[in-house]
Amino acid sequence: MSEHSVELREIVKRHGTTLAVDHLSLQVKRGEFFSILGPSGSGKTSTLRLLAGFEEPDQGEILIEGRSMRGVPPNLRPVNLVFQSYALFPHLTVAGNVAFGLEMRGVPRAIIAPEVRSALDMVRLAGKEERIPSQLSGGEQQRVALARALVNRPAVVLLDEPLGALDQQLRQEMQLELKTIQEQVGLTFICVTHHQEEALTMSDRVAVMNHGRLLQIGTPRDVYESPSSEFVAAFIGVSNRLSGRIEMVTGTRCTVRVPDLPAIVARVPPGTPEGALVTLSLRPERVHLSADIKLDGFDNTLQARIHKTIYNGNEIQYLLRLTDGLIWKARVPNLGGDHKQFQAGEAVFVRWQADEGVVLSE
Amino acid sequence: MTGQRRWLRSASLANLLFLYAPIAVLVVFSFNASRLSARWQGFTLQWYQMLASDEALFAAVQNSLLVAVVSTMIATILGVSAAVGLERSHFPGQRLVDGALLLPLVIPEVMMGVALLLFFVMIQVPLSLVTVTIGHAAFNVPVVMVIVRARLRKLDPALEEAARDLGATAWQAFRRVTLPLLSPAIIGGVLMAFTVSLDDFIVTFFTAGPGSTTLPLKVYSMIKSGVSPEINALSAILVLVSMALIALSLVMQRVNGK
Incomplete structure (x- = not known):
């Protein structure tokens, strides 16, 4: 068995003329x-719908537990989806909803009941x-949707904006x-x-996508x-930005x-040439x-005025005005006591360490 | 505010009177001892007794029920399939099919009757209860379809996907999830189709052959020789039956809506 639960190889999916997924590969x-x-x-x-089998890729291959999913319908895939709308069956009880998957797979009734109970206990x-x-x-509906997926012990649980x-x-x-x-x-x-805090809090790894392409994974x-x-x-997250040219590496x-x-000192990705924008x-x-x-120990210092x-x-x-058209943000924990709070109009010094600033090539 | 409310109340009362006064008169006179219906001459059940012993009328009732049951069954199966097919899939020419299926609702019934008659003559099918049933099924398909489709459009398509995702085949997903959720609409459609079939005159008139007289045809032929109290009695029973059917459909929908 491969160590990968899911592997996408060069997946392409078009919806009409738009490229929904553009040569996506990940494990x-x-x-x-x-x-x-x-x-x-x-x-x-x-991508999620391709994994669940509601859509087929135009190109590329999806492997789940090492097995190609080409032509495998949703009901035969070892995945279960927690829908964004939960999609609970309104005519069935909570237990009926959770038991649905087991019933469809022909699990005997005597086994279904305790399985459903333990899944509901878990949530x-x-x-x-x-x-x-x-x-x-x-919140409870969300838990039922989760239990309904977990009870089947699929190889992969898919969650759509859970x-x-x-x-x-x-x-x-x-x-x-x-x-x-x-x-x-x-x-x-x-x-x-689409919620960055959610992704950062829960995940072991995150893939960032835009326009059908994978931008970063880590x-x-x-x-x-x-x-x-x-x-x-x-x-x-929010980030402050400055555009400039690399003078020296x-x-x-x-x-x-x-x-x-x-001049500002910053971290630089390997291979970035001098003179690059x-x-x-x-x-x-x-x-x-x-x-x-006078405050030592920082690599960079800029002057600014508190805008808000x-x-x-x-x-x-704080919203900081660095130059006329350039507003930065600063977040300072509210420590209370006699910690100084700046008021609008005050002049301040903005300082940071070189390693905190990341240089991105354009 | 109260003046407005009083006005509304009397408006709805007037409405009720407008709708139900003729029916009330009809029911009352079905118990009238006089043969000439205009004046009250004492209470009697003799017209109901006459009805019970009228074999021709009884045969017409039987025909009507048979046609209504069978045509409703056909219309329900076809109407539900058409609704699901049109709502859940996409195929070339879909809009054309869509429009064509709704046509029987808008074309004049006389034309539908004539068309069916010409068609049956052309393909040399003798007119009988079978042709009446086919005619009724034809105009009831869109009735069922429209009702079921309205409900289907409100169902979250993710429900069917969820069933598929949980291991159901397409048929199981339909059978276990979609169909139960459609049942209030299907029952509504069935009752509507049944009622429309039961009192249809025009299409029946064109497609009925010898020996396939339905109740509306029978009433029409009876009325040609004057309005008899017997017809009043018959109508009173029909009113009762329709009210029972409507009450049943309301109860069913309430049970399902829970």
């Missing part, structure tokens, strides 16, 4: 929580077996719970989402700390020359603000 390891992250129209949902819905879906809250319909607080709880359940059952999960830390392109940097560091600003990307929470003109102060409770967000 998902067994037992991994894998997320495909992208905006709407990025091809992530098409903490014991005692709600005889309810019908419309009597459940959104937490999209839940409110913010429930969403955060479910992120942790989903990850815990995945570790418990040890199945491969492939989750499609651990949450990889894609957040070292985005490979401007799109990834902007899509995953020394090892893994470079000096970037930006018009009207002092680049974008510097910096996360707002990595910015250090201070009114103190936004109080978020747990943190304070």
Whole structure:
């Protein structure tokens, strides 16, 4: 058996004239929580539907557990999908919904009952077996949809925007719970989402897609700390940007020359030539603000004026005016006490370490 | 506010009166002892007794029920299939088929009757209960289809996909998920088709042969020799039956809607 649970080889899928999936290749390891992250129209949902078997690729091959899925209908694939709308059967009870997959596979009744019970236990819905879906809250419906997939012990559980319909607080709880359940059952999960926080929190690895193409694949830390392109940097979290030209490269560091600003030192990907036009990307929470003109230990210092102060409770967000047309964001944890809060109009020094800034080629 | 409410109440009362007064008169006079229906001359059940012993009428009722049951069955199977086919798949010429299937709803019934008659004559099928049944099924297919399709359009297509994903074949998914969810609409369609068939006159008139007189045809031929209290009695029974059918359909829909 191959170590990969799922392997996509050069998948192409057209919808009419648009290329929904463009030569997509990737591998998902067994037992991994894998997320495909992208905006709407990025091809992530098409990819999921191709895996589930609702659509066939125009080119390329899908392997699940080493077996080619070409021509295999959805009912014979070792995958189960948790639908975005949950798609619970409204005429069946919770138990009836969860038992559906086992019944279709001809599992004897005597075995179905305990299986359904343990699946519902796992998603903490014991005692709600005889309810019908419309009597459940959104979060409970989501759990039923999950139990309905898990009970079949598929090789791969597919999740389509699993937490999209839940409110913010429930969403955060479910992120942790989903990850815990995945570790418990040890199945491969492939989750499609446009929600970067969701992907980063739950996943072992994340694939970022846009316009049907795979842009970057890696651990949450990889894609957040070292985005490979401007799109990834902007899509995953907020980032401050500066455009400039590389003046000098020394090892893994470079000096970037930006018009009207002092030279900036940053991390540079190997092979970037001197003189290249680049974008510097910096996360707002990595910015250090201070009114103190003399402060050592930082590689970069810029002068700015506070444009706006936004109080978020747990943190304070500042909009900083660097030059006339250039606004940056800074996020500072709200530590309370006598920690200084800057007011609009105040002059500040913006400082950061060279390694926090990532240089992206254009 | 209250003035408006009072106005609304009297408007609906007037409506009820407009709709049901003639029927009420008819029911009342079915118990009238007078043969000339205009004046009340005491209570009697004799017209109902006469009905019960009228064999020709009884045969007409039997014909009507037979035609209604069989044509409704045919129309239901064809109508549900057409609804599912048109709603869940795409094929070239679909819009043409779509329009053509709805045509019987809008073309005048007389034309439909004439067309069916000409068709049966042309292919040399003798007119009988069979041709009446085929005629009724033809105009009932779109009736069932329209009702079922409206419901189908409201069903989340992901439900069928979920069933497929959970290991159901296309047929199992239809049988276990789509069909139960369509059942209120199908029952509605069945009752509608049954009622339309039961009281259809025009198409029946053109497609009926000797010995295939249905109830509406029979009533028409009876009325040619004057309105007898017997017809009043018959109509009273029909009203009762229709009301029972409608009540049943409402109850069924409420049970299903839960």
